Amino acid sequence: MDLFGVFDISSAGMSVEQSRLATAASNLANARTTKTADGTLYQPLSVVVRSSNVPTGTYADVEATMRAGTLPRPYVSSITEVPTAPRLVYDPGHPDADAKGFVSMPGVDTLSTMMDLISVSRGYEANLRAFDITRHLIQKTIDMGRNR
Amino acid sequence: MSDSILTIDLLTRALDVSALRQAVYSANIANAAVPGYQRLEVNFDQQMESFAAAFDSSSNADPTHVSMNAPSVVPTGTAVKLDEEVAAMARNALQYQTLVGAYERMSSLTRLAIHEGRE
Numbered sequence: 001m002d003l004f005g006v007f008d009i010s011s012a013g014m015s016v017e018q019s020r021l022a023t024a025a026s027n028l029a030n031a032r033t034t035k036t037a038d039g040t041l042y043q044p045l046s047v048v049v050r051s052s053n054v055p056t057g058t059y060a061d062v063e064a065t066m067r068a069g070t071l072p073r074p075y076v077s078s079i080t081e082v083p084t085a086p087r088l089v090y091d092p093g094h095p096d097a098d099a100k101g102f103v104s105m106p107g108v109d110t111l112s113t114m115m116d117l118i119s120v121s122r123g124y125e126a127n128l129r130a131f132d133i134t135r136h137l138i139q140k141t142i143d144m145g146r147n148r
Numbered sequence: 149m150s151d152s153i154l155t156i157d158l159l160t161r162a163l164d165v166s167a168l169r170q171a172v173y174s175a176n177i178a179n180a181a182v183p184g185y186q187r188l189e190v191n192f193d194q195q196m197e198s199f200a201a202a203f204d205s206s207s208n209a210d211p212t213h214v215s216m217n218a219p220s221v222v223p224t225g226t227a228v229k230l231d232e233e234v235a236a237m238a239r240n241a242l243q244y245q246t247l248v249g250a251y252e253r254m255s256s257l258t259r260l261a262i263h264e265g266r267e
Contacts, residue, residue, distance in 0.1 A: 003167050003170065003171070005171070006170060006171045006174045009171065009174045009175050009178045010174050010177070010178055012178055013174075013177060013178025013179070013180075013181075014178075016178070016181055017181065020181065049181050049182050049183070050182060051179050051182040051185055071171055071172065071174075071175040071188070071221070072175055072179055072185070072188075073175065073178060073179070074178055074179045074181060074182050119181075122230055123177075123180055123181055123230065126177045126180070126230045126233065126234050127174075127177055127178055129177075129234055129237070130170075130173065130174040130177050130178070130234075130237060131174075133170065133237055133238070133241045134170055134174065136241065137167070137170060137241060137244050137245075140244070140245055140248050141163075141248065144248055144251060144252060
């Protein structure tokens with residue numbers, strides 16, 4: 001069993017959490033962006049996370065895959081725009097206001113984005129802890145028999 | 149002497165399984181954000197049962213001739229709970245350190261024998 005390969009798994013996990021963090025931050029930061037560079041309303045972004053080598057098939061197949069030492073690792077498959085109904089705010093003086101004086105604001109759900117941030121934080125922490133323990137175990141192995 | 153070699157061999161295998169557990173728990177934590185991911189588990193109970201049977205004094209099996217298969221990694225069909233994975237990982241890390249300690253003691257015994265009891 002190669003413990004060094006475990007670093008890659010934890011790194012993949014941390015990198016996925018970072019993408020989720022960046023996306024949540026972008027959604028929060030753009031919560032009042034009425035026009036993006038192409039002139040359209042900002043749409044909330046969502047990270048699509050997939051896992052490589054997800055074991056499928058019969059029990060024997062799954063076991064064979066797992067024995068090959070290929071543990072699944074996550075990756076960001078895409079970051080997609082989620083078409084969301086805009087939030088209408090009455091602001092007649094705003095340059096982007098419609099005929100009735102309503103401005104379309106991005107439909108960013110601030111509350112659920114904040115919840116996502118908590119989940120990201122916990123996920124990142126757990127990955128970091130896994131990384132740290134792996135490092136510690138490798139160090140213990142290297143130090144084996146050094147006390148003589 | 150064959151006993152000490154057997155012990156070293158056992159410790160090596162146990163360390164190997166413990167390292168695999170660390171890898172599997174890390175993978176579970178890393179994939180926690182993936183929708184539909186099922187947590188994985190190291191299945192080593194069957195192997196341990198056959199081993200325990202060989203060490204049973206009532207059986208005639210020779211512990212030095214027990215064949216051990218590689219442990220298998222199987223999905224449990226449940227979602228990942230981060231706190232449980234971290235706790236399991238901490239426990240496994242302690243087990244790994246205990247095994248490393250046992251390994252060191254075994255090798256210091258061997259060293260003692262090589263030096264004919266002189267430190």
